[in-house]
Amino acid sequence: MDLGCSVASLLLLELPADVSYSIPTEADDEQIMEKCMSQYLKVGRLLPGGDDLIHIVKDGTGEIGTVTKADAILTCGGLEPFPVLPSGEMDLSNPGKAVKFVINGVLFLAIRRQVVGMINEWPRKKVTLWGVVGDE
Numbered sequence: 001m002d003l004g005c006s007v008a009s010l011l012l013l014e015l016p017a018d019v020s021y022s023i024p025t026e027a028d029d030e031q032i033m034e035k036c037m038s039q040y041l042k043v044g045r046l047l048p049g050g051d052d053l054i055h056i057v058k059d060g061t062g063e064i065g066t067v068t069k070a071d072a073i074l075t076c077g078g079l080e081p082f083p084v085l086p087s088g089e090m091d092l093s094n095p096g097k098a099v100k101f102v103i104n105g106v107l108f109l110a111i112r113r114q115v116v117g118m119i120n121e122w123p124r125k126k127v128t129l130w131g132v133v134g135d136e
Helices: 007-011 026-036 069-076 112-120
Strands: 040-048 053-058 062-068 088-092 098-103 106-111 127-132
Touching: 040 106, 040 112, 053 069, 053 127, 062 069, 062 098, 069 088, 069 098, 069 112, 098 112, 106 112, 112 127
Parallel strands: none
Antiparallel strands: 040 053, 040 127, 053 062, 088 098, 098 106, 106 127
């Protein structure tokens, strides 16, 4: 249905006062991302360390790897891949929305925007670590 409206005329439209409108927030963005990631389960966390290391911690197992804060910054900026110690690799997903960790052949993901937020608010933020359903 074409209403013949241009973007400029839509901006001048008066909206009804009895209807509430909201601008999507970062929390809304995360909820959308979680719905899109339905084939993944939360399996752990990325935790900032006092030694400028990011600790990759899997629930029930403990720490499964570490990466440097500098390598995470470069990965989020598009440079890749970087090592995960003791054995693995970290790089950016193809569309750039997730940071991929392959540790001992198992794929884990973290939402890139959350990783950037953790780095910007170091050391107060932690990040959810996602695993592929049915993997392992």
